[in-house]
Amino acid sequence: MLSKRIIPCLDVRDGRLTKGIKFKGNVDIGDPVEMAAFYYDEGADELVFYDITASYERRDIMIETVRKVAERIFIPFSVGGGIRTVEDMRLVLLAGAEKVSINSSAIRDPSLIAKGAAAFGSQAIVLGMDVKRVSPSQEIPSGYEMVIDGGRTSTGLDALSWARSGERLGAGEICLNSIDADGTQKGYELRLTELIATNVNIPVIASGGAGAIKHIHEVLTEGKADAALIASLTHYGTHTIKEIKSHLHERGIKVRMTW
Amino acid sequence: MIAIIDYKAGNLTSVQRALASVGRKSVVTSSASEILAAERIIFPGVGAAGTAMFDLMRLKLDSALAKAYGSGKPILGICLGTQIVMEQSQENETRCLGIIKGEVVRFPDDFSEPGGRKLKVPHMGWNKVNMRRQHPVFNGIDSQSEFYFVHSYYPAPREARNLLGQTFYGIPFASALVSANLVAVQFHPEKSGRPGLRLLSNFCVWDGKDHA
Numbered sequence: 001m002l003s004k005r006i007i008p009c010l011d012v013r014d015g016r017l018t019k020g021i022k023f024k025g026n027v028d029i030g031d032p033v034e035m036a037a038f039y040y041d042e043g044a045d046e047l048v049f050y051d052i053t054a055s056y057e058r059r060d061i062m063i064e065t066v067r068k069v070a071e072r073i074f075i076p077f078s079v080g081g082g083i084r085t086v087e088d089m090r091l092v093l094l095a096g097a098e099k100v101s102i103n104s105s106a107i108r109d110p111s112l113i114a115k116g117a118a119a120f121g122s123q124a125i126v127l128g129m130d131v132k133r134v135s136p137s138q139e140i141p142s143g144y145e146m147v148i149d150g151g152r153t154s155t156g157l158d159a160l161s162w163a164r165s166g167e168r169l170g171a172g173e174i175c176l177n178s179i180d181a182d183g184t185q186k187g188y189e190l191r192l193t194e195l196i197a198t199n200v201n202i203p204v205i206a207s208g209g210a211g212a213i214k215h216i217h218e219v220l221t222e223g224k225a226d227a228a229l230i231a232s233l234t235h236y237g238t239h240t241i242k243e244i245k246s247h248l249h250e251r252g253i254k255v256r257m258t259w
Numbered sequence: 260m261i262a263i264i265d266y267k268a269g270n271l272t273s274v275q276r277a278l279a280s281v282g283r284k285s286v287v288t289s290s291a292s293e294i295l296a297a298e299r300i301i302f303p304g305v306g307a308a309g310t311a312m313f314d315l316m317r318l319k320l321d322s323a324l325a326k327a328y329g330s331g332k333p334i335l336g337i338c339l340g341t342q343i344v345m346e347q348s349q350e351n352e353t354r355c356l357g358i359i360k361g362e363v364v365r366f367p368d369d370f371s372e373p374g375g376r377k378l379k380v381p382h383m384g385w386n387k388v389n390m391r392r393q394h395p396v397f398n399g400i401d402s403q404s405e406f407y408f409v410h411s412y413y414p415a416p417r418e419a420r421n422l423l424g425q426t427f428y429g430i431p432f433a434s435a436l437v438s439a440n441l442v443a444v445q446f447h448p449e450k451s452g453r454p455g456l457r458l459l460s461n462f463c464v465w466d467g468k469d470h471a
Contacts, residue, residue: 001386070273075450096272098450121306203379259452259453
């Protein structure tokens with residue numbers, strides 16, 4: 001059977017690593033290529049790079065980073081942030097990423113999902129979703145609203161219906177981030193994760209809120225996620241990928257234990 | 260030299276980079292003469308079977324591949340390349356190369372794992388390959404190793420002698436096949452970490468003979 005995936009997320013700005021807490025106050029912790037090679041050796045199943053480079057002119061730095069990462073690690077990795085066109089996708093995929101993740105740009109132009117899937121296949125297109133809890137309303141019956149621009153802008157779009165649209169348009173996977181849980185280290189937003197994971201037929205990667213190994217166990221069982229995104233849990237050496245996987249393995253969750 | 264066949268089916272540089280990391284030079288090519296001149300051949304591919312066969316025929320690479328296979332040259336099929344060596348695919352009702360007898364079929368739309376949870380298609384992620392027998396291309400690979408898969412269709416070889424390894428996803432399916440000097444895998448060795456690199460490295464020194 002398929003193993004549940006443990007996926008470290010690396011935030012990159014101008015070719016250097018950062019880690020955002022609630023998307024604010026990022027601190028530089030080093031070279032993304034070295035960190036990628038480290039996680040590859042440690043047994044990560046996949047990596048996610050999120051490029052928060054502000055200026056469009058500096059995008060080529062990210063492409064160069066992707067190229068260097070692809071020479072060092074031989075597991076899938078995806079790149080998100082600042083991908084607005086099919087041509088942006090092409091550059092990132094040709095540089096060696098397995099997948100691209102689109103978020104705000106897909107909400108602004110949903111046809112980007114379909115165009116990307118037609119050009120590169122669904123397996124290459126990850127729909128990134130930043131979701132905020134709201135009171136259920138006629139417009140947002142699930143009580144979860146899509147937000148963009150790092151959580152600053154509301155969209156009036158219901159998260160569940162957007163997830164279904166994304167799947168229909170050709171996204172091959174969903175990376176589901178809870179803005180409320182992100183950076184709290186109090187655990188993933190389980191209800192949201194389960195809601196989305198049980199209502200789409202594409203894999204869901206849970207993101208935001210991991211502060212302890214038990215949170216990962218929760219989101220892969222109760223939350224029904226196919227994979228868990230982690231950052232601060234391992235970035236600062238608090239835990240290793242091996243500790244996380246051993247914990248899950250001992251509790252009967254299938255994870256990749258040999259690498 | 261190793262020729263990686265380029266028939267416009269996906270990004271092939273990842274295979275080339277993986278080979279480079281195990282110290283092997285390769286060329287990505289759609290030239291039939293270059294393919295026939297190569298010492299060994301990798302036949303990868305991502306995408307749909309219909310388009311892939313169309314492009315393969317347009318570039319006259321179907322006959323180059325058949326000729327290379329006939330000459331005993333080691334060939335490694337990966338993912339869509341593995342499906343294309345079968346007789347035909349349910350995907351776009353495509354007639355394929357027919358090097359290995361059998362069809363390429365789609366995972367059922369509605370199927371579940373033991374325990375009841377609905378299984379998603381494509382089968383995407385890490386899974387094991389249970390070897391039916393030994394083969395030089397799998398030398399030294401731990402039986403607990405997992406490989407990275409992304410696919411909605413799988414090859415169903417008609418003859419047991421072509422089955423090298425099986426993977427379980429709701430149902431058992433053939434994830435590694437063999438026919439003389441051809442080994443074909445449904446997973447992506449170039450994205451499967453060290454076991455995948457070991458497989459590529461083994462392929463690069465394989466004499467193309469199946470000693471079974």
